[in-house]
Amino acid sequence: MRIRSWVAVIAGLLLSANLWAAMPILKGVGGDFSLQSSLGRQVNLTDFRGKVVLMFFGYTNCADICPTTMAHMSQLMDRLQPADRSRVQVLFVSIDSDNDTATHLNQYLAYFDPSFIGLVDSQDKIDAVAAKYHAEYVKLADSTVTTVYKKLTLAGEATDQQGYLFSHTAKIYVMDISGRVRGYFYMGTPHAEMQSQIEQLLQE
Amino acid sequence: MKCKLLLASALVSVLIGTVQAAPLVVSEPWIRAMPSTSRVIPIFFKLHNKSVEDRALVAIKSSRGDVAIHETVAADGMMKMQPIEVLTISAGQHVMLKPGGYHGMMSHFTEGVPQEGDLVLVTLVYANGEEQDVHIEVVRKMNTGMAMSSLATHGS
Amino acid sequence: MAWWSRCAQIIVLASAAMVATEVPAAEQVHHGLQAAIYQWYGKLDTIMNASHHLLSIGQPRHVGQGDQAHVEVNVQLESQERRLGQSHYPGHYEEQVLHISGTLERVLHSQSVLYSLDDFDSKYRPSRASNLIKALVFSWTHGLDTYDESALQRHLLVNSTFVAAELRVQKLIDYVPYLRSLNYLKNHRNLNKLNIETLNIEQDTYRVTYEYQWWAVNQQGESELAQMAVEMQVQIIAGRAMISLYKETYLAPITDAGAEVRC
Numbered sequence: 001m002r003i004r005s006w007v008a009v010i011a012g013l014l015l016s017a018n019l020w021a022a023m024p025i026l027k028g029v030g031g032d033f034s035l036q037s038s039l040g041r042q043v044n045l046t047d048f049r050g051k052v053v054l055m056f057f058g059y060t061n062c063a064d065i066c067p068t069t070m071a072h073m074s075q076l077m078d079r080l081q082p083a084d085r086s087r088v089q090v091l092f093v094s095i096d097s098d099n100d101t102a103t104h105l106n107q108y109l110a111y112f113d114p115s116f117i118g119l120v121d122s123q124d125k126i127d128a129v130a131a132k133y134h135a136e137y138v139k140l141a142d143s144t145v146t147t148v149y150k151k152l153t154l155a156g157e158a159t160d161q162q163g164y165l166f167s168h169t170a171k172i173y174v175m176d177i178s179g180r181v182r183g184y185f186y187m188g189t190p191h192a193e194m195q196s197q198i199e200q201l202l203q204e
Numbered sequence: 205m206k207c208k209l210l211l212a213s214a215l216v217s218v219l220i221g222t223v224q225a226a227p228l229v230v231s232e233p234w235i236r237a238m239p240s241t242s243r244v245i246p247i248f249f250k251l252h253n254k255s256v257e258d259r260a261l262v263a264i265k266s267s268r269g270d271v272a273i274h275e276t277v278a279a280d281g282m283m284k285m286q287p288i289e290v291l292t293i294s295a296g297q298h299v300m301l302k303p304g305g306y307h308g309m310m311s312h313f314t315e316g317v318p319q320e321g322d323l324v325l326v327t328l329v330y331a332n333g334e335e336q337d338v339h340i341e342v343v344r345k346m347n348t349g350m351a352m353s354s355l356a357t358h359g360s
Numbered sequence: 361m362a363w364w365s366r367c368a369q370i371i372v373l374a375s376a377a378m379v380a381t382e383v384p385a386a387e388q389v390h391h392g393l394q395a396a397i398y399q400w401y402g403k404l405d406t407i408m409n410a411s412h413h414l415l416s417i418g419q420p421r422h423v424g425q426g427d428q429a430h431v432e433v434n435v436q437l438e439s440q441e442r443r444l445g446q447s448h449y450p451g452h453y454e455e456q457v458l459h460i461s462g463t464l465e466r467v468l469h470s471q472s473v474l475y476s477l478d479d480f481d482s483k484y485r486p487s488r489a490s491n492l493i494k495a496l497v498f499s500w501t502h503g504l505d506t507y508d509e510s511a512l513q514r515h516l517l518v519n520s521t522f523v524a525a526e527l528r529v530q531k532l533i534d535y536v537p538y539l540r541s542l543n544y545l546k547n548h549r550n551l552n553k554l555n556i557e558t559l560n561i562e563q564d565t566y567r568v569t570y571e572y573q574w575w576a577v578n579q580q581g582e583s584e585l586a587q588m589a590v591e592m593q594v595q596i597i598a599g600r601a602m603i604s605l606y607k608e609t610y611l612a613p614i615t616d617a618g619a620e621v622r623c
Contacts, residue, residue, distance in 0.1 A: 111239035165284060167280075
């Protein structure tokens with residue numbers, strides 16, 4: 001009995017105490033931007049003041065990292081209290097302007113969570129945002145891409161555009177309620193840690 | 205769940221006797237359910253080489269689409285998926301095809317994007333010419349927890 | 361154990377270890393002190409035509425009182441005196457106690473406490489340029505940490521190029537006021553990835569690159585973290601390394617090294 005009550009006390013402490021220190025404000029990375037979105041309208045980072053923004057750079061023709069990350073974030077959203085969930089915005093910035101249309105992106109993201117917003121714009125605008133966030137990405141050279149992948153074209157559309165693979169950062173940028181970058185999550189970051197950090201940021 | 209798995213491996217063990225080469229045991233297979241508009245879907249499973257020889261997976265085939273074997277690698281602070289020609293499974297070892305690592309990438313769907321609940325037949329092709337059929341279920345599960353409901357079968 | 365669970369454990373450990381970005385005061389390297397030590401050995405290299413490769417610098421100790429008050433630091437080094445006409449000859453390992461002014465700005469004298477001749481021959485490796493350049497880099501960093509505008513100005517050659525990471529800062533004279541305007545309660549730069557390459561041996565010019573991890577506490581008590589890449593072009597003139605080009609750019613701060621590779 002005594003042991004059991006100690007266990008309860010320790011468990012209580014673990015739950016109440018925040019296991020993760022506050023995320024520092026990261027300087028020299030991030031900043032406001034304005035891009036076309038899967039909602040069919042222009043979206044500004046400033047639209048999400050008061051919310052924690054989780055932003056990821058990816059492309060929908062990505063079979064592993066991107067869906068794994070999106071699934072991870074969708075699962076995170078399910079864990080959050082409804083009040084907190086409404087104050088968390090997931091943004092998916094497409095680095096594949098050739099293949100990811102707003103409609104395609106919308107269908108893709110809605111599958112993971114209807115609240116997720118996709119951002120897709122001209123290559124130079126995306127590049128400018130990626131540069132601000134130091135979100136390096138590289139379109140891989142032909143030689144490293146399989147024939148199967150090269151054949152990948154816009155579904156049902158007559159086009160000679162080919163699919164390609166990207167090398168890109170797997171970071172999920174975590175932005176606080178003032179739009180400042182506070183750190184990064186990854187597809188392997190435990191949900192408990194993400195949740196705790198987000199709750200802390202929402203209380204600031 | 206454990207019982208089912210035991211049963212599956214028992215079934216595979218029985219099948220060993222009927223074929224010449226020692227088989228590779230496929231377990232924990234799953235295909236990530238993706239939107240119906242998706243152009244790619246990933247295939248994951250664990251391959252255990254119970255033989256005394258190294259084995260090499262050289263291709264994955266399916267009537268539902270083209271499949272390439274890919275590897276997710278991290279380099280220069282970035283992640284990328286790159287095709288691999290041969291996936292070697294050393295004698296007695298196992299290789300995981302899992303999120304963030306090796307995976308099969310299916311594209312060019314012949315009957316549309318396999319949907320949640322579909323059982324997709326894929327054929328694993330080894331360097332020695334042997335082929336192994338596996339039925340893999342499309343699950344909308346997230347990253348945690350492994351789907352154990354699919355049954356791996358062996359043939360040649 | 362499932363991969364994700366293993367991975368999760370590693371990340372928890374990693375994040376527990378990484379969140380503390382502040383270096384405890386006792387372990388913080390005093391950049392001014394380091395600058396004084398490297399300048400001392402760079403000067404010895406020049407005068408003695410010898411090399412002094414510092415292996416380690418100990419913790420400073422405050423000794424003496426009143427007029428006698430000074431700081432002592434133990435250093436370990438490998439040194440070699442140059443012998444003309446020979447390519448290989450023995451060097452020696454030395455431990456010295458440095459007596460340093462109370463302000464940590466100047467080495468007053470050194471005293472050998474251990475001297476051991478190598479029992480093997482080695483090629484002469486010069487250290488003058490790297491000692492003088494390290495002295496410059498540490499002194500410059502100390503100037504930034506302490507908002508010492510005149511110290512920073514002393515390191516710049518006339519007609520030098522200065523590019524700050526902050527676009528609003530155009531010149532060095534705008535830099536210190538900008539740093540002050542941040543009103544940090546605390547701030548410290550950790551230096552890493554220092555690399556020195558010779559540009560022109562006759563002109564004694566070098567290209568120096570390194571990174572700053574700049575940690576600070578702002579007026580609101582929040583921690584701030586910046587990562588910067590620094591590039592310098594340096595010329596050694598009259599026993600001092602001087603800057604002809606200084607350029608810093610922001611990098612994405614690393615808060616959890618290796619986290620993305622683990623999964």
